[in-house]
Amino acid sequence: ETGVTQTPRHLVMGMTNKKSLKCEQHLGHNAMYWYKQSAKKPLELMFVYNFKEQTENNSVPSRFSPECPNSSHLFLHLHTLQPEDSALYLCASSQDLTSGGIKAKNIQYFGAGTRLSVL
């Protein structure tokens, strides 16, 4: 139990579907992240939220839409995805990203991921 819970664990969707991934953290953190993990590729940072504000969008296509209603919850809304979007989507959280000295020390805690298959 890492304190970061992702649902669903598995998702199969067609290219015309709309679905959402959910992430919830119980660690009292204020920063949350979405990563994409594809086979044989490094983890790709997608989005970062700090105190509910998006601070990073790593050139992610608009068919991925994040939402962070509060510091404990993070969603990734999916629509009209492509087969190449099939991957493991990981959520992580860390202490808030404030002063520069703290940023680099932050340990990110990960959820178990959602395995997404786009048909």
Added chain:
Amino acid sequence: AQKVTQAQTEISVVEKEDVTLDCVYETRDTTYYLFWYKQPPSGELVFLIRRNSFDEQNEISGRYSWNFQKSTSSFNFTITASQVVDSAVYFCALIDTSGTYKYIFGTGTRLKVLA
């Protein structure tokens, strides 16, 4: 640019053998942090260790040990007397302090420990 290289894609060992996972990093910063994470089949990345660039002392935690050498830009991870439960993908990561908090991950090393 920052980069982390884990040249070993997959390693197989027999239980009780020692195994070392290599990590080589590139950064122009003098202050940075290095991490190791374990990803078991269940999927979540589990934090193992964080090391800052000013602390070159090797660290041991049970069967795990880490060798940090700035001269060769390496941060290698050794598992002593490996066990089947050690089977996982292991990731090395780097954060620099040049104004970004991004983790730069390596591609991971898949370790298979055979009974």
